[in-house]
Amino acid sequence: MEQKQEEARILKGDICYSTDKHTLKTYADSYLILEGGLVKGVFHEIPEQYRGAWMEDCTGHLIIPGLTDLHVHAPQYAFRGLKMDLELLDWLDTNTFPEESKYKDLDYARKAYNIFTDDLKRSGTTRASVFATIHIPATELLMQLLSDAGISAYVGKVNMDRNSPDYLCEESAMKSAMDTAEWLSKTQDAYPHVKPILTPRFIPSCTDELMSMLSRIQKEFHVPVQSHLSENLSEIDWVKELMPESKFYGDAYNRFDLFGGDVPTIMAHCVHSSPEEIKLMKEKGVFIAHCPQSNENLTSGAAPVRLYLDEDMNIGLGTDVAGGANLSIFRAMTDAIQVSKLRFRLLGNQLKPITMEEAFFMGTKGGGSFFGKVGSFEEGYEGDLLVLDESKIPHPQELNLKDRLERFLYLSGDEGVVHKYISGRKLF
Secondary structure, three states, X not given: OOOOOOOOEEEEEEEEEXXXXXXXXXXXXXXXXXXXXXXXXXXXOOOHHHOOOEEEEEEEEEEEEOEEEEEEEHHHHHHOOOOOOOOHHHHHHHHHHHHHXXXXXXXXXXXXXXXXXXXXXXXXXXXXXXEOOOOHHHHHHHHHHHHHHOOEEEEEOEEOOOOOOHHXXXXXXXXXXXXXXXHHHHHOOOOOOEEEOEEEOOHHHOOHHHHHHHHHHHHHHOOOEEEEEXXXXXXXXXXXXXXXXXXXXXXXXXXXXXXXXXEXXXXXXXXXXXXXXXXXXXXXXXXXXXXXXXXXXXXXXXXXXXXXXXXXXXXXXXXOEOOEXXXXXXXXXXXXXXXXXXXXXXXXXXXXXXXXXXXXXXXXXXXXXXXXXXXXXXXXXXXXXXXXXXXXXXXXXXXXXXXXXXXXXXXXHHHHEEEEEEOOEEOO
């Protein structure tokens, strides 16, 4: 018999979670208590008032917060691992745009999105911010499938009315904006676990007229925003040509009030952000989605993550499938560490590599905070968690919990997730 979400439940195991970017809390053989879908705390002994509550005994297993993917393209999942020797703009023309055009066919979209949602459900990801395509029926299908799978997500119908192939370009700014407003009206409260997010693909694909309309739509519907920022040097030069009045790439969004502040905003990549752009991102509270594997694959570069962390900016991790070839945020954590090491060694600019604790923080509480109190086991946080099985990576030596967690990030990843909860709901 399934337990009701509002009832208290206890999970016993070896518990690890972040309270900040430097602090990894570890509790061996302890108790995580959830009630009403929220964390009540982590305890060495069960408090009196919870004795007799339903308990799942995961003794010997690591229990960690669920992972957040701040940037993933669902329609690109079908071609992950292909043409990875191209740079961003060529890759978009060769791979991305032809594939995304197929989603006007709802049968194709259903086949592809079922594969994506099934794999995402089995992964360590509990929260995600997802790009769809320009096609409303397929986008609504994706939202329904994610909600049915139990994943908590934002999903965006993409806007693009210029510099796109004829087969994947909306006919006008007005049509794009009207379709977007209609889609928001239908979906804002339609799904239990999935909400819409405004998604101008990036400045090169959206006219000023469309951006102005999207700004008005945002103010009407009060939805968050996601897009791309300073990913590639050629892209940055292109933005300068298209909007010469903008001081820098981020200013092009800011001129339309779509860059943080009162508008919760995710900007993916931020590989080549200027000091002025970084200053504005910090002032506006923009969330950075660091996508290290994609930045490697598409020859974009290595983002200055150490700087973003040291400046206490909002930062999480993204897989950026299919720029990244893997859905695993565990993999994104280890890639983030490795890329920061390469940046440090090759550039020698005093930005020291990031630590395991910082990478784990970005994949849990750092990115999760875009969704609210998500990504930690501090009291009052939502009950997103994973139970991990290390049996396929045995070791002869005694390891502490931090060492076991680090080995899991590098050696096991999503295959080792045996149980998954979101807001106290058990998915498996």
